[in-house]
Amino acid sequence: MSPSFHPHGIALRQALSRLGAKPLATFLSALVVAIALSLPVLGLVLVDNVGSLARGVSGKPEISAFLKRGTDPVQIRAIESRLRADPRIAALRFVPRDEALRQLAERGGFADVAGALTENPLPDAYIIEPKGDEPEVFEKLRTELAALPEVDVVQLDSAWVTRLHAAVSLARQAMLLLAFLLGAALVIVTFNTIRLQILTQRHEISVSLLLGATRSFVRRPYLYFGLLQGLLGGLVAWALVEGLVRLIAPGVETLARSYNIVVEIQGPTPLQAVLLLLFSAVLGWVGAGLSVRRHLHDGPVD
Amino acid sequence: MIRFERVTKRYPGGHEALSDVSLEIRHGELLVLAGHSGAGKSTLIKLIAGLEKPSAGKVWVSGQEVGALRANQLPYLRRSLGLVMQEHRLLHDRTIFDNVMLPLIVTGYPPRDAAKRVRVALEKVGMAEFEKAMPLTLSGGEQQRAAIARAIVNKPSVLIADEPTAHLDPAYAREIAALFRSFHSAGVTILLATHDETLFSPYGARRVELSRGRLLA
Numbered sequence: 001m002s003p004s005f006h007p008h009g010i011a012l013r014q015a016l017s018r019l020g021a022k023p024l025a026t027f028l029s030a031l032v033v034a035i036a037l038s039l040p041v042l043g044l045v046l047v048d049n050v051g052s053l054a055r056g057v058s059g060k061p062e063i064s065a066f067l068k069r070g071t072d073p074v075q076i077r078a079i080e081s082r083l084r085a086d087p088r089i090a091a092l093r094f095v096p097r098d099e100a101l102r103q104l105a106e107r108g109g110f111a112d113v114a115g116a117l118t119e120n121p122l123p124d125a126y127i128i129e130p131k132g133d134e135p136e137v138f139e140k141l142r143t144e145l146a147a148l149p150e151v152d153v154v155q156l157d158s159a160w161v162t163r164l165h166a167a168v169s170l171a172r173q174a175m176l177l178l179a180f181l182l183g184a185a186l187v188i189v190t191f192n193t194i195r196l197q198i199l200t201q202r203h204e205i206s207v208s209l210l211l212g213a214t215r216s217f218v219r220r221p222y223l224y225f226g227l228l229q230g231l232l233g234g235l236v237a238w239a240l241v242e243g244l245v246r247l248i249a250p251g252v253e254t255l256a257r258s259y260n261i262v263v264e265i266q267g268p269t270p271l272q273a274v275l276l277l278l279f280s281a282v283l284g285w286v287g288a289g290l291s292v293r294r295h296l297h298d299g300p301v302d
Numbered sequence: 303m304i305r306f307e308r309v310t311k312r313y314p315g316g317h318e319a320l321s322d323v324s325l326e327i328r329h330g331e332l333l334v335l336a337g338h339s340g341a342g343k344s345t346l347i348k349l350i351a352g353l354e355k356p357s358a359g360k361v362w363v364s365g366q367e368v369g370a371l372r373a374n375q376l377p378y379l380r381r382s383l384g385l386v387m388q389e390h391r392l393l394h395d396r397t398i399f400d401n402v403m404l405p406l407i408v409t410g411y412p413p414r415d416a417a418k419r420v421r422v423a424l425e426k427v428g429m430a431e432f433e434k435a436m437p438l439t440l441s442g443g444e445q446q447r448a449a450i451a452r453a454i455v456n457k458p459s460v461l462i463a464d465e466p467t468a469h470l471d472p473a474y475a476r477e478i479a480a481l482f483r484s485f486h487s488a489g490v491t492i493l494l495a496t497h498d499e500t501l502f503s504p505y506g507a508r509r510v511e512l513s514r515g516r517l518l519a
Binding site for chain 2: 209
């Protein structure tokens with residue numbers, strides 16, 4: 001047995017042995033931290049799942065510009081060349097009114113209706129796919145199209161996508177706020193654990209200082225303890241979230257399928273997991289640091 | 303080596319533990335600080351180790367003024383002193399070996415030599431066979447010897463002990479006194495605060511006496 005006397009090695013070993021000395025207390029503290037963290041993390045993971053769904057949809061918003069009845073082919077071609085020159089438009093498709101009627105007739109249930117019509121009531125239309133995914137650009141394009149004299153009605157089918165985006169970002173903010181509040185709880189839990197430790201180890205602290213220990217030597221094991229406790233809490237939180245996601249995923253997927261949407265609910269990405277561990281470790285360290293500052297100030301040496 | 307220059311220590315609440323004390327302890331000296339309990343002996347020792355600051359006057363240790371040291375310099379002062387405080391202050395949750403190892407861990411001593419040094423220190427106080435014992439299983443005299451081993455493991459040039467023979471029966475007390483005598487012969491400067499000065503009179507120690515915070519001539 002040749003223990004390292006490097007000060008950080010000593011501190012880390014002390015912190016580990018303190019964690020190991022009271023396994024139940026360690027486990028319970030980690031669980032408290034984990035439950036506090038898993039709530040916002042689960043929320044964020046779910047929000048991200050919905051968000052990626054929304055992103056997938058918003059990739060192809062469509063603007064349908066219905067032309068006025070009786071617009072002649074020359075005008076139609078003029079519009080088409082103008083639209084093709086517009087840099088904001090990615091793709092353009094002309095749907096003549098006859099084809100529109102045929103498509104309608106092919107769709108189940110409308111064949112009879114189409115057959116009963118004596119005259120085609122449908123207008124010619126352009127289906128426009130704009131570039132990018134900025135709702136403002138779509139909106140501007142829509143108003144410009146509507147201002148054209150040959151255009152009767154313009155429909156932007158991405159309105160619901162915009163709403164979904166807004167809802168997702170609102171939910172995200174709410175979860176981050178929750179994470180902030182519960183992060184504060186984590187700091188408080190660590191603060192209190194370290195306070196109790198300092199109280200029970202008063203004697204050891206004062207003897208160490210008497211023998212010439214520097215203050216940072218005395219402080220360091222507590223900081224490591226806070227860091228490790230936070231990290232442990234983060235790990236348990238990660239496991240909890242993985243488990244919960246797995247539990248609710250089938251339900252969500254069944255629900256989505258009933259809306260004809262194929263969703264695959266994913267757990268935290270590796271980046272999210274790393275961020276979670278980092279966040280919990282840093283908060284544990286901060287809680288320990290505050291506690292050490294508060295309770296180890298001037299004079300355990302007496 | 304250690305010099306008190308007109309030092310007064312007044313505690314909050316007005317009690318004056320030391321009044322205008324001037325004293326010099328020279329290198330290699332064995333000084334017995336006598337006096338009844340409450341005469342200010344412990345306060346004098348705490349001032350040397352920087353555990354208290356003087357209200358007036360200056361305390362010098364190895365050319366450094368203790369009161370002027372910053373908090374982050376005090377640990378290095380304490381490492382140069384071997385302190386045996388009144389309550390022997392062994393840690394009860396670890397073996398004698400680990401207790402004596404503590405100063406070496408605290409100062410970041412190379413691990414390979416540390417164990418050897420601990421054994422040498424335990425040998426010197428006659429405690430080699432007890433290295434695996436827990437402090438509470440030992441007698442008062444044995445615990446005191448372990449505390450002395452802990453004070454000398456860093457090979458300090460000054461050994462300071464506050465009532466090292468208190469609560470010991472006469473036989474143990476004589477053993478401890480002989481121990482300090484042997485360190486003194488090895489060239490260590492020694493300051494002993496004791497109410498039992500007769501123990502050290504055979505060793506030709508210099509003697510000063512404190513009474514109600516004042517040094518008697």
